[in-house]
Amino acid sequence: MKLPRIYADTSVIGGYFDPEFETDSRRLIEGVKQGRCVLLLSQVVFDELAEAPERVRKLLAILPASQIETVEITNEVTSLCQAYITASILTPRWMDDATHVAAATIAKADAIVSWNFKHIVRFDKMKAYNQINQLHGYSTLTIVSPREVYFDEPDTD
Numbered sequence: 001m002k003l004p005r006i007y008a009d010t011s012v013i014g015g016y017f018d019p020e021f022e023t024d025s026r027r028l029i030e031g032v033k034q035g036r037c038v039l040l041l042s043q044v045v046f047d048e049l050a051e052a053p054e055r056v057r058k059l060l061a062i063l064p065a066s067q068i069e070t071v072e073i074t075n076e077v078t079s080l081c082q083a084y085i086t087a088s089i090l091t092p093r094w095m096d097d098a099t100h101v102a103a104a105t106i107a108k109a110d111a112i113v114s115w116n117f118k119h120i121v122r123f124d125k126m127k128a129y130n131q132i133n134q135l136h137g138y139s140t141l142t143i144v145s146p147r148e149v150y151f152d153e154p155d156t157d
Contacts, residue, residue: 004111005069007040007104009097010048011115012146014056021115024146028113029059032067036151039063042071042103044096071107073099080105083136089128094119101129104141111142113149121145 008028015021016029032039041060049057060068071077080102084090090098097119104112114120126143133141 003035004037005040005107005109006037006149007042007071007100007107007109007112008045009100009112009114009116009120010045010052012113013045013049013059014052015115015146016059017053017055021146024149025115028146028149029063031149031151032063034151035064035067038067038069040069040071040104040107040109042077042100043073044099044103048096069107071103073103074106077102077106080132080136080138083132084129087128087132089125089132090119101141101143105129105133105138108139109141111144111149113144113146115145117145 006028011021012025012028015025018025028037031037049060077099081095081098084098084102085092085095097116100114101112101120112120119125121143129143130140133139
C-alpha cells in the first residue's frame with residue numbers, strides 16, 4: 001500500500017514544541033519517523049525554519065531522509081499561488097501561506113496539514129482554494145490540522 005504523502009507547513013514543525021499543539025504535531029512527526037507517511041516540505045518551509053529557534057530547526061535532522069520529499073517552488077507553483085492572490089483568497093502579504101497550498105496541490109499531496117486557522121485550515125478558504133484548483137485543472141486538496149491525522153495501528157493478529 002502506498003504511503004500517504006502529507007505536506008506540512010512550518011506551523012506543524014514548530015507545533016512540536018508548543019504546549020497547545022505538541023500532542024498532535026508529535027503524533028504526525030512520530031508517524032514520519034516510523035515510516036507511516038512521507039512528509040512533503042517546500043523551500044518556503046526551509047526558509048521559514050531558518051528564522052525559528054534552534055530546537056525547531058534541528059527537528060528535521062532526526063527524521064529519516066527517506067521519509068522526506070522536497071517540493072520545488074516551480075513556475076507552476078508560483079502561477080497557482082498567484083491565482084489564489086488574484087482571486088482574493090489571500091492578499092500578497094500572505095504569499096507564503098498561498099505558496100504552501102499551491103506547492104501541496106502541485107505535488108499532489110494527499111493532504112496539507114497546518115495549524116494556520118486564519119489563512120489555510122478554514123472552511124471558506126479551503127473551498128476557495130479548491131475552486132481555483134479545479135478551475136486550473138488540479139485535483140481537490142484535503143486541508144486539515146494535525147488533529148485529524150491518525151495512522152492505523154498495524155494488525156498484530
